[in-house]
Amino acid sequence: MLTDDTLVNIEKWNPVRHDHSGFDCGVGRLNNFLKLSAKKRQKDDMSRVYVGVEPGETMILGYHAVNVGTMNVAELARRPRGTPNHGEIPVLFLGQVAVDQLAQGLGVGSLLMHHVFEKACIIADEAGCHAVVLDVMSDGDREALVRRKGWYEEFGFQSFASNAARMFMTIKQVRQII
Numbered sequence: 001m002l003t004d005d006t007l008v009n010i011e012k013w014n015p016v017r018h019d020h021s022g023f024d025c026g027v028g029r030l031n032n033f034l035k036l037s038a039k040k041r042q043k044d045d046m047s048r049v050y051v052g053v054e055p056g057e058t059m060i061l062g063y064h065a066v067n068v069g070t071m072n073v074a075e076l077a078r079r080p081r082g083t084p085n086h087g088e089i090p091v092l093f094l095g096q097v098a099v100d101q102l103a104q105g106l107g108v109g110s111l112l113m114h115h116v117f118e119k120a121c122i123i124a125d126e127a128g129c130h131a132v133v134l135d136v137m138s139d140g141d142r143e144a145l146v147r148r149k150g151w152y153e154e155f156g157f158q159s160f161a162s163n164a165a166r167m168f169m170t171i172k173q174v175r176q177i178i
Contacts, residue, residue: 002103006054008061010115013049015039019058023100029139030098034063041065047095050115052108062099062108064116068123069093071133090127091168092120094134113155117174124171132157132174136165 011018020034034049041047047067051060070088094116099108116132123129136152138145145165156177157167 002061002106004106006103006106008052008108008111009055010050010052010111013038013042013051013060013063015042017058018051018053018060020060023060023063023098025062025098025104026101027098027137027139027144029137030096033065033096034060034098038063038065050112050119052099052103052112060100061103062097062112064097064112065095066116066119067093067095068127068129071131089130091131091133092116092123092129094132096137109151114178117178120171120174121178129171131168131170133166133168136167138165 015038023034024031038047038049042049047065049063049065052062053060069091071091073089097109097112097116099112120129120132134152134157136145136149149159149165149167152167155169156173157169160166160168
């Protein structure tokens, strides 16, 4: 039985080793990503998926998916110092964070988010990365959107002026957390 004291390792997802068959976070789209799309996206080098599992276990308690890209600074309220003339800056996109219903409320999501922050800092140190960017999933449920957005705001993410469901946090802010 999972408790607040359950140890969780974050590992790069291996679809052969990690059991995703029973994963259910309560959001069909996030369940389906892990079951139908993640393997192909990872194989094609379009994203990386990381999973939370108990040590020595294979059942996935939660996951996150990330990929690198660029965004145009025109989306930001103010242009960051040193922005290239073409206006594109490097970012880490956080595609999904999902926690199985059996593990929700036990801190697995926070562990996954901390792992995203660690990855973002490594990427920034090795190749340059200005921010972590994400799109809050709505699935047509206004209450769920507000709840999910609030969860990201607790970490320090802020909405874009042009799109309240798109959020970001600068690497400078991430480094302060880590």
